[in-house]
Amino acid sequence: MAQLDTVSRILDTAEMLFAEKGFAETSLRTITSKAKVNLAAVNYHFGSKKALIQAVFARYLDPFSKRFNEEMDLLESRHQGQSIPLNAVLETLTTTVITMPSPTRNGLSVFMRLLGLAYTQAQGHMRRYLQEQYGSIFYRFTSMVRSASSDLPDVERFWRLHFMLGSAVFTMSSLDALKDIAEQDFNEQTRVRDVVQRLIPFVSAGMSAPIPELIPSEHQDDA
Amino acid sequence: MAQLDTVSRILDTAEMLFAEKGFAETSLRTITSKAKVNLAAVNYHFGSKKALIQAVFARYLDPFSKRFNEEMDLLESRHQGQSIPLNAVLETLTTTVITMPSPTRNGLSVFMRLLGLAYTQAQGHMRRYLQEQYGSIFYRFTSMVRSASSDLPDVERFWRLHFMLGSAVFTMSSLDALKDIAEQDFNEQTRVRDVVQRLIPFVSAGMSAPIPELIPSEHQDDA
DNA sequence: GCGTTTATCAAACGAATGTTTGAAACATAA
DNA sequence: TTATGTTTCAAACATTCGTTTGATAAACGC
Numbered sequence A, B: 001m002a003q004l005d006t007v008s009r010i011l012d013t014a015e016m017l018f019a020e021k022g023f024a025e026t027s028l029r030t031i032t033s034k035a036k037v038n039l040a041a042v043n044y045h046f047g048s049k050k051a052l053i054q055a056v057f058a059r060y061l062d063p064f065s066k067r068f069n070e071e072m073d074l075l076e077s078r079h080q081g082q083s084i085p086l087n088a089v090l091e092t093l094t095t096t097v098i099t100m101p102s103p104t105r106n107g108l109s110v111f112m113r114l115l116g117l118a119y120t121q122a123q124g125h126m127r128r129y130l131q132e133q134y135g136s137i138f139y140r141f142t143s144m145v146r147s148a149s150s151d152l153p154d155v156e157r158f159w160r161l162h163f164m165l166g167s168a169v170f171t172m173s174s175l176d177a178l179k180d181i182a183e184q185d186f187n188e189q190t191r192v193r194d195v196v197q198r199l200i201p202f203v204s205a206g207m208s209a210p211i212p213e214l215i216p217s218e219h220q221d222d223a
Numbered sequence C: 001g002c003g004t005t006t007a008t009c010a011a012a013c014g015a016a017t018g019t020t021t022g023a024a025a026c027a028t029a030a
Numbered sequence D: 001t002t003a004t005g006t007t008t009c010a011a012a013c014a015t016t017c018g019t020t021t022g023a024t025a026a027a028c029g030c
Helices: A006-021 A028-034 A041-045 A049-078 A086-099 A108-120 A124-148 A154-173 A175-186 A192-207 B006-021 B028-034 B040-045 B049-078 B086-099 B108-120 B124-147 B154-173 B175-186 B192-207
Strands: none
Touching: A006 A028, A006 A041, A006 A049, A006 A108, A028 A041, A049 A086, A049 A108, A049 A124, A086 A124, A086 A192, A108 A124, A108 A154, A108 A175, A108 B108, A108 B154, A124 A154, A154 A175, A154 A192, A154 B154, A154 B175, A154 B192, A175 A192, A175 B154, A192 B154, A192 B192, B006 B028, B006 B040, B006 B049, B006 B108, B028 B040, B049 B086, B049 B108, B049 B124, B086 B124, B086 B192, B108 B124, B108 B154, B108 B175, B108 B192, B124 B154, B154 B175, B154 B192, B175 B192
16 A cells, blocks of 8 residues: 555545544544654644544545536536426436545545434534535435426425435445445445335335325324 | 533433534544543443443433334334324334433433434444344334335335435434524523424325326436 | 753643433323 | 342543744844
8 A cells, every 4th residue: 555645644534533432532643653653744744633524525525526526517418498307306416426536535426424423423514514505416316316206296306305304414424334245235336326126116116106295193292 | 510420420421522523533532631531431331432432322222212212112002903004103213212211411412413423423333233223113103104004116115215204314413503593593492302393294205296207218327 | 151942741721522310390100 | 128230420630732922043134
């Protein structure tokens, strides 16, 4: 293994450890010792632990959102004016994820797990950062989903969009563990793209499920 | 508000704070000061912070899994021998969740967020604890899902089961935030049971989606 | 060459954490 | 009341954390 520079070694190691144990549970001392760099290196190169966490995300998400934007441009130009089917929107997202060259030395699933962590693990500053940096591209995506499912009531689509997101993020974030189980139980190797190809019809069918009638409850014990 | 005993005050406050900030990010000093009990009370009554975390889960999950087991007994006895439809299995789970009297002074959504946290936020000891304590009831549930979707190939069902789980866990874990957004955007208050009633048709449709043909890729760049 | 910037390093700092201690307060029963 | 067991409390303990410091080394421009 060729010796990378200090910054890259820190980023790779931090990414891996954050994905394994979470942000608060991973100390700078663990990171720097595993990365074989001096403890002070993190504060020297990144400024603080918070900034390191953000840098880990930025290294992946910056090129990703750039590519995803381009792919959405392409998709829209291919459908000049015509409405874009939901499946096409979803596949644009997933192929971007799958085909993007990873700036990381860790696998795709490591970063996926990280994204899942970022989503749940409140970490106030993290949510704010992701919102500020990548809110607009997320908005563009949801807008396309909206046009692709214009038959759905707004409220219904709102929730289904998050059901969809949940399936994706959750599965991706525990992908390594799940792949191991699947390979052990069914004796066949599973690739990331296989999981994604299974995910699309699932969420796609979910999005066009019949709309439920909400049954009001007689007693009102929760808001 | 009637003054509860020390143990309950600690449990309620811990549950709330854990759900808000995560486990590692919530210190015993924050918990005890908000609960208006002495710092040493946690170690006196629970032994350690880890034990407190487990106690928070046990207080909810013990009665829950007891009830859920009973409901599954009932469901099976009602379908003596006949196969149970998937929707019935899912609805048994959700009605158990919704109708269960909460041992908590916090709302259902607080605990849901906590469950989501527990699932993603690895916390080695937590995963082990949940697996040991509640693994068998989870296995019983998945077995019922299997019989209720016997037309699906095993591999396909395996992944779809986790897609389903993902939708549920993720939505529930960010339920409060999502409810706020929904209420602000659509000007109507959403109850936990409404979200669940929306979730069922979504995952149900996903489970019976057409089975995709996996397209092999020409170049093999990921495992 | 020299001067200046950039990077690495061991050591220490101050703050925050989970836990323990031993005394005080309280409750219960003989 | 006295004796005994339980609970509360302020204080301290031992670690661990992120961060800073000042010295040393390496790299670069001229």
